[in-house]
Amino acid sequence: MAARGPAAKGKARGQLAQSSVPKARNLFRLVDHGDPIRIRASNVGAAGDRWIDGFLEANCKHLRRLDLRTEVETRGGVCLVVRPGSHIGAIPLVSTSTRRVAAGVLVAPRFGWAALGSVLQTVGFAVEPALGKAPLVPGSAREVPAWLLVAPVLNRLEALLRYMKRGFVERTEVRLTPRGRVEWPQWIQREFGKGQWGRLPCTFPDLDDDPELIATMRWTLARLEQDLASQLDSLTSRALYERIRLLNHDLGPGRSRRPAPWDQPGQSSGWLADAQQAMGWVAEERGLGGARSLDGLAWDVEADQLWEAFVASFVRDLAPYLGMVWAGRGQTQHRLNWQGRPSSMGALIPDTGLRSPQRVIWVDAKYKAHLTLLSQYGWRGLTEAVRDAHRADLHQALAYTALTDTEFTDTVLAYPALGNEHRPAMTIATMASGHRRVRLVLAGLPFGFRSPSQRQEMLTRWRRLLDLRSGD
Numbered sequence: 001m002a003a004r005g006p007a008a009k010g011k012a013r014g015q016l017a018q019s020s021v022p023k024a025r026n027l028f029r030l031v032d033h034g035d036p037i038r039i040r041a042s043n044v045g046a047a048g049d050r051w052i053d054g055f056l057e058a059n060c061k062h063l064r065r066l067d068l069r070t071e072v073e074t075r076g077g078v079c080l081v082v083r084p085g086s087h088i089g090a091i092p093l094v095s096t097s098t099r100r101v102a103a104g105v106l107v108a109p110r111f112g113w114a115a116l117g118s119v120l121q122t123v124g125f126a127v128e129p130a131l132g133k134a135p136l137v138p139g140s141a142r143e144v145p146a147w148l149l150v151a152p153v154l155n156r157l158e159a160l161l162r163y164m165k166r167g168f169v170e171r172t173e174v175r176l177t178p179r180g181r182v183e184w185p186q187w188i189q190r191e192f193g194k195g196q197w198g199r200l201p202c203t204f205p206d207l208d209d210d211p212e213l214i215a216t217m218r219w220t221l222a223r224l225e226q227d228l229a230s231q232l233d234s235l236t237s238r239a240l241y242e243r244i245r246l247l248n249h250d251l252g253p254g255r256s257r258r259p260a261p262w263d264q265p266g267q268s269s270g271w272l273a274d275a276q277q278a279m280g281w282v283a284e285e286r287g288l289g290g291a292r293s294l295d296g297l298a299w300d301v302e303a304d305q306l307w308e309a310f311v312a313s314f315v316r317d318l319a320p321y322l323g324m325v326w327a328g329r330g331q332t333q334h335r336l337n338w339q340g341r342p343s344s345m346g347a348l349i350p351d352t353g354l355r356s357p358q359r360v361i362w363v364d365a366k367y368k369a370h371l372t373l374l375s376q377y378g379w380r381g382l383t384e385a386v387r388d389a390h391r392a393d394l395h396q397a398l399a400y401t402a403l404t405d406t407e408f409t410d411t412v413l414a415y416p417a418l419g420n421e422h423r424p425a426m427t428i429a430t431m432a433s434g435h436r437r438v439r440l441v442l443a444g445l446p447f448g449f450r451s452p453s454q455r456q457e458m459l460t461r462w463r464r465l466l467d468l469r470s471g472d
Contacts, residue, residue, distance in 0.1 A: 025104065025138040026044075027103065027104045028106070029143070030082070030084040030106065032088050032107055032108070032303050033369070037081075038080070039082060040079045045095040046095065049078045051078075051096060052080055054096035054097075055080065055096050056080075059093050059094060062093065062105075062134060063082075065087070065091055065134075066084070066087045066107055066300055067302075068083065068084060068085065068087075068105070069082070069085065084107050086302060086304045087303065088107050088300065088301050088302075088303055089129065089298070089299045090104060090105065090106045090107070090144065090296060090297075090298055090299055090300075091104065091105050091134060091300070092104050092135045092298060094135070101137075104138045104140055106137070111448065113145050114236075115448035116148075117145070117148075117237075118236065118448030118450070119310045120236065121235065121239050122310055123306070123310055123313050126309055127302075127306045128151055128152045128301070129151075129300060129301040130300050131149065131278075131281070131297050132281070134298035136296060137295060141296035142294065143296075145234070145236075145237075146227040146237070147236045149281075149296075150228060150240050152278065153278040153279075153282060154240060154247070156271070156277075157217055157278065157279075159271045159274070160213075160217070160272060161217075161247065161251070164210075170203060170205055171204060172201065172202070173201075174199050174200065174202075175199075176200070180202050180204025180205065182201070183201040187199075187201055215256050216257055216259045217247075217275075218254065218255070219256040219258050219283075224240075224244055224282065225244050228241050259282075259283040260283075307365050307366075307416060307447070308367075310365075310448070311363060311445065312352040314459075314462075316328070317455075317459060318463065321463040322354060324361070325356065326352070327350075327354065329349070332349070332350055334348045335347045348399060350403075351363060351364050352365075358406060358408060359406055359407070359408040359409070359410075359468070360410075361410040361411075361466060362400040362401075362403070362410070362411045364393075364396065364411070364413055364414065365414050366415050367416060368390075368415060369415070369418055370389070370393070371413075371415035371417075371425050371444050372418040373386060374390075375425040394413075397413050398411065398440065401438045406436070410439045411438075412441040413440075413441070414443055414444075414445050415442070417445060424446065425442070426465050427441070428442075428465070443465060445462075
C-alpha cells in the first residue's frame with residue numbers, strides 16, 4: 001500500500017536528499033616507479049567508449065606534472081592505463097564535460113613517508129614540493145603527513161622574516177624626554193597627580209615591522225604547531241617543530257590574527273607574496289593533513305632531484321674521511337664544443353665529486369633499481385629495457401673519467417637500496433688507461449638514514465670502498 005500524507009512527503013524528501021548527496025570522488029593511489037592503475041569511464045564521471053581523448057586533453061597538464069605515462073587498453077572494455085614515473089605528489093583529474101574535479105591521483109614514495117622525511121631533513125628541505133597551481137585533490141589530505149606541506153610554509157615564513165621591509169608604525173610609550181606628540185591629557189591624569197612630572201606619554205612614528213603581518217605569522221605558526229603535535233614521534237616532525245619554536249622566538253610575544261582574504265597576494269610580489277599565499281593555505285585548511293580537511297593541495301616533487309641532493313650531501317660528509325675536497329653540483333662543467341649542425345647537449349656536468357691533487361672521484365646519483373636487480377638476477381636475468389638503461393648509465397659514467405688527466409680516477413654510480421637491505425651492494429671494475437688507473441664503482445645507499453649510527457656505518461663502508469688500497 002502506498003504511503004500517503006506526511007509519510008509520503010517525508011519519504012519524498014528523503015529520496016530527494018539522498019539523490020542530492022554527491023558521490024565520493026576516487027583517489028587513485030600509486031607508488032613512484034610502481035605498478036600501473038586502470039581508470040575507467042565511470043571512475044571520472046565519463047560515459048561511452050570515446051571518452052579517453054577528451055579526458056587526456058582536459059588533464060594533460062596534470063598528468064605531465066607527475067610524469068604519468070598513459071596508454072589505452074581495450075581488453076575487457078576501454079580503460080586508460082596510467083604508469084607512474086619518478087615524481088611524487090598529488091593531482092586532480094577533471095571531468096571532460098564539466099571540467100570539475102572528478103577524481104585524484106596520489107603517487108607516494110616507494111620507500112615510505114618516513115624515509116622521504118629523512119631525506120628531506122638531510123638536505124635541509126632544499127628540495128621542497130611545488131604546491132598548488134591546480135584545484136584541490138579529493139581525499140589526499142589525510143594520506144599525506146602534515147610535515148611534508150608544513151616545510152614549504154616554514155621556508156616561506158623564514159624568508160619573509162629575513163627580508164621583511166620595515167615601515168613606520170605609530171607607537172605610544174612613556175618617556176623621560178619628549179618625542180613626537182606629548183599626550184598632555186594622559187600626563188595630567190596619570191603622572192601629574194603622582195608628582196611624576198618627568199614621565200611624558202608620547203606618541204610618535206617609529207620604524208618597525210608591520211604589526212598586522214607579524215600577527216598573521218604568529219597565528220600561522222600556532223596552527224602549524226597544532227598540526228605537528230600529533231606526529232612528534234617522527235624525527236622530521238620534531239625538526240620542523242624546533243624551527244617553529246625558533247621562528248616564534250624571533251617574532252616575540254604579541255597578538256595573533258587569522259589571515260583574512262585581504263591578506264592574500266595582491267600588489268605584493270616575490271617573498272612577501274609567497275609567504276602570504278602560504279599563510280592563506282593554512283588559514284583555509286588546505287591539505288596540511290590531520291582531521292580538518294579531506295581534500296588537499298596539489299603538489300609534486302621530483303624524486304630524481306631529491307636523490308641527487310641527498311647523495312651530494314652524503315658525499316660532502318664523506319670528503320674529510322678521504323682527505324679530499326667536495327665539489328657540489330654545477331661546480332664542475334666541461335663544455336662540449338660542437339662544430340656544424342645539429343648539436344647535442346652543451347656540457348658534461350657530474351652530480352657531485354671529490355678532488356685532491358692526484359685523484360678525483362665523480363659521483364652520479366641514479367634513482368633506479370639497477371643495482372638491486374643486478375644483485376638478484378645478474379646481467380642475463382635483466383630485461384632488455386633495464387639493460388639498455390643501465391648500459392647508457394655506464395657509458396655516461398665512463399665519459400666523466402675523461403674530464404681530468406689525474407693519475408687515479410673513480411666514477412661512482414650511486415643507487416638507492418631497495419627493501420630491507422642493511423648492507424647495500426657495492427662493486428668495482430678496474431680499467432687501465434695509459435698511465436692512469438680508472439675505476440668504475442656501483443654503490444648502494446639507503447634512501448634516508450634511520451639513525452646516526454646507520455649514517456656513520458655507510459660513511460665507513462664508502463670510505464673503505466673508495467680507499468685506493470682496496471684495489472691493490
